[in-house]
Amino acid sequence: MTGLPASGPVLDAHLLVDRGAFRLDVPLRIGAGEVVALLGPNGAGKTTALRALAGLQPLTAGHVTLAGNDLDRPDRRLWTHTERRPIGVVFQDYLLFPHLSALDNVAFGPRRHGADRRTARRLAAGWLARVGLAEHARRRPRQLSGGQAQRVALARALAVDPVLLLLDEPLAALDARTRLDTRAELHRHLTAHPGATLLVTHDPLDALVLADRLVIIEDGRIVQEGDAATITARPRTDYVARLVGLNLYRGTAAGHAVQLGSGFALTAADALHGDAFVAFPPSAVALHLQRPDGSPRNTWQATVTGLQRHGDNLRVQLAGPIGVAADVTPAAAADLRLAPGQAVWAAVKAAETRAYPADAGPAPAEAQTR
Structure with a gap:
């Protein structure tokens, strides 16, 4: 992966978003190869934070700096369009294109980043092989199981070589058995990802298994953060x-x-x-x-x-x-x-x-x- 800073955090952000009576005020720093889980109850601001990082929710103030490059600074009227951010996103419902095969779903990102059709498909085939779905390349989303669809979505996000990977409740749509197997598979891929990863979840087991550090927010603010041992030993809310x-x-x-x-x-x-x-x-x-x-x-x-x-x-x-x-x-x-x-x-x-x-x-x- 290119573009990672030699030192310091990959992601340096202060997310300030005003939405009526609700205010998100979350500073967030993630290092290279680090997986951070963002947890909180419903309405805490987890999805707002993810959308702000992805460029789907404008900041009111603060900043988003990724690999040393400013993506969002309202005070300078600087904002980078979602498609131009070196970010991969896996949404809760995966949002695979129903009319495209698994191969073309994964190839979509590289194509949007300028790769020709043959190159994009070659990259996509490689990623499908990495997630164990090479033999399902021609299948469309409706022909895939929940776990298979999740892996296609992950491959699609990683195929653009993202500096920041955003995961929005990536296991929530799976049944208990599939969730167990897919969690282990996801852990393997996140461990290999050289960039920064933010996992948004409400499930403590997903966070404890997948993340290096937990950041817990309530009412739009951080109430506790640290590694799993620190959080579990001394809860504060x-x-x-x-x-x-x-x-x-x-x-x-x-x-x-x-x-x-x-x-x-x-x-x-x-x-x-x-x-x-x-x-x-x-x-x-x-x-x-x-x-x-x-x-x-x-x-x-x-x-x-x-x-x-x-x-x-x-x-x-x-x-x-x-x-x-x-x-x-x-x-x-x-x-x-x-x-x-x-x-x-x-x-x-x-x-x-x-x-x-x-x-x-x-x-x-x-x-x-x-």
Whole structure:
């Protein structure tokens, strides 16, 4: 690939977009060979960010600089047309041309970039071979499975030798089995891509498997970013806690005690002072019909508000001085005869909690888990 900077980020952008009452304000830098996942709830601004990078959504302010070249700078009235940006895009629904074969779908990009028909088709054939679809070159999109269509879309995006690859929920349209296989295949191709990659997704597993770094946005702003280990160890918002499957609370720490806004206090393994988060997994919550003898430091009465299957266990939602989710085995649930409205005792050992300093920002109102 040509055009990559010798040093510094491939993508250096500050995306500022005003859309009525909504404002996107996201700085974003991605290095060569790096895959960054952009996550957030519906309406957070993920699609707006992707469209702004692709040139489909004008910036209100800020800039998009790719491989040292300015593509979008409203203050200088500079804007580069979508087709002239060295960017490949894989859309959620793939948007393959239904009247073209897989080969000609992939050849479309090189043709638009000036390659003659024979050269474009040769490039396309090479990319179809790379994604394992050489024998499907003559098929049209309606003759392809979902996983095959996704690979054609990826080949089409990579065939233009993009400096930046944008993936918009690339696995969302696939069934569970196809998704598993295609995710592994996609990981292989992203690892080989020398340019920058931005993966827009709502699925934490896609992000954790495919990305080197996670950027999480809510209400148009970054609320947390870092590698998977950092994000999963120290979530900072309810949304992030749900992604990584933790109960999360915010309060004021004085030593090992963290006083929550509800007036309830949790004892944590870590000693802190000041604004703090406390987190623990649903598996750390033990349920009892009677107050347990020799109980852990964190014990309280709760009411079962819901039960649902969660993998091999049952996820039990509890109301009380704090909302909490607990995971129990089906056998334990049967022994406890758990049902909505039932009163139970919940207990969490201090050693199973994590406490860490909180940055300024909105406190989670209730514990929430994925």
